[in-house]
Amino acid sequence: METATKQETLKDRFISAFIKFSKIVTSTMGPYGRNVLIRKSNGMHHSTKDGVTVANDLSSEDEIEQMACDMIKEVANLTAEQVGDGTTTSICLASSLLESIQRLDEDSYNVHELREEIINESEIVIKNLINNSHKEINEFAIKSVAGIASNGNKEIVTILSDIFSQTNGDATVNVKKWIGDKIKYEVIDGYKMNSGYAHPAMITDKLKNEVYYQDSVLFSTNLLIGSAHNLKSILDAASTFHSSIESLVIVCDVIEDSAIGFAVDLIQKTNLKITIIKAPEMGVHRKNIIEDVALLSGAKKIAMIENGSTLSNLTKDHFGKCKSFLATKNTSVFSIEQRTEDVENKIRQLEIDKENSANDILRQQISNRINSLKGKIANIFVGKPSEVETKELKDRMDDAVASVKSLYVHGYTIGCGFSFFNAITHSADSNGRIILNNALMSVTQQIFENRGFYGIELAFRDGAKSSYRDLKDTEKIHSEKSLLSHGIIDSTEVLVRAIRNAVSVVGTILVTKHIIKGYVEDDLFKQR
Structure with a gap:
């Protein structure tokens, strides 16, 4: 076994690799997501925009990067097994959380306290999502969600x-x-x-x-x-x-x-x-x-x-x-x-x-x-x-x-990450709240980036309902009602699982201090 002598450097490499490979998966996100061309080990090629498929084919010859790829696969497969969708959402959230954490000065926070802050804030967001959801499941909701998945x-x-x-x-x-x-x-x-x-x-x-x-x-x-x-x-x-x-x-x-x-x-x-x-x-x-x-x-x-x-x-x-x-x-x-x-x-x-x-x-x-x-x-x-x-x-x-x-x-809510606008909290700021809110906003941003321009902004908010301004056409305002009428919806449970899985894996990475790399000594096998 080999323990790195520069643990911080290896951890930074691991986080950077997680963010880098996550971008490949999140490029498939949303209705305008792009395809990824995958070369199989048998030489065959496969083009897909399915997030789980892309995540499961991630690999690297570098050991640290491969560990990051494996962690991404774990997040994707867990969410897929639980609810069948939301895999790219969970990876996007995890990647954004790690990016924000990476920008912090490590001496300015306690990792265990920050982890608890993020977990607690995520549960508040989840509660808000559930409370804001539409509980009546009709044919329109079934067809919309089935079509997206x-x-x-x-x-x-x-x-x-x-x-x-x-x-x-x-x-x-x-x-x-x-x-x-x-x-x-x-x-x-x-x-x-x-x-x-x-x-x-x-x-x-x-x-x-x-x-x-x-x-x-x-x-x-x-x-x-x-x-x-x-x-x-x-x-x-x-x-x-x-x-x-x-x-x-x-x-x-x-x-x-x-x-x-x-x-x-x-x-x-x-x-x-x-x-x-x-x-x-x-x-x-x-x-x-x-x-x-x-x-x-x-x-x-x-x-x-x-x-x-x-x-x-x-x-x-x-x-x-x-x-x-x-x-x-x-x-x-x-x-x-x-x-x-x-x-x-x-x-x-x-x-x-x-x-x-x-x-x-x-x-x-x-x-x-x-x-x-x-x-x-x-x-x-x-x-x-x-x-x-x-x-x-x-x-x-x-x-x-x-x-x-x-x-x-839990029913359904407005899709494409818009529901996160209504669910985030705006009370006294803490590192955990700021990091989580930025991650939640990144979902909509990523979907619009895949469409070819940089997103939307909150136009105004009335209680639990918001309207959104299109940054490509600033005169265009999207009301929540109009977005729902076009079938832009997400299953609330999908979003709940995506948040919890992303927060769970990031919490594990956050409290990690050492990275141990295992290796095989060929000479030992030759002697045997």
């Missing part, structure tokens, strides 16, 4: 507008590739559970760390699966009653490691696909989930301790089916053709129970259970003639889905 793909905009208008934002949306030359989609009944696969060997998509099955057999129980023998009993019964079984999903209360190990051996040695999920929650809530999943799958009987069932006397009625099944490490989604009469009867009984209950907590729990049983699943299948086109279109769809879903968290 998908780079104006009209087919994606139309599909997502239909899905989210149908389900009022409550649907769980799955996006998968398929062999075809168009996008197809369906909105069907289903159930989402906050628990995922029990072992990584069950994963079918190594790239996304997901399990995905179609037309699966499902078995749900609160009986103890305590051994390989118990699991074999379930498998034997499933194969007896479903001779063409290709995949099996088991939802259970308790399963021992020996049974999971047996399942892993089968997965690795046979073509059978098995996924085991430990039901979430505790006590009666877990029991209810196990029952509800079995009921939704069409099982006529449920193997439960309470009704005297055993794993050695299972019948065809103990097994159900799901049209499609998707699981990650933390969630599982079951899609079914349609709710059966048994499910509808259960929902009606729960509604009666809710009406008769005087306990507010119990009423809320029953309401949550009803909503889960009424759940909707939207399956979107993306296909194009080539694999490259399919991947690019799926990425756009994933981003648009995440962005539209984020609308239902």
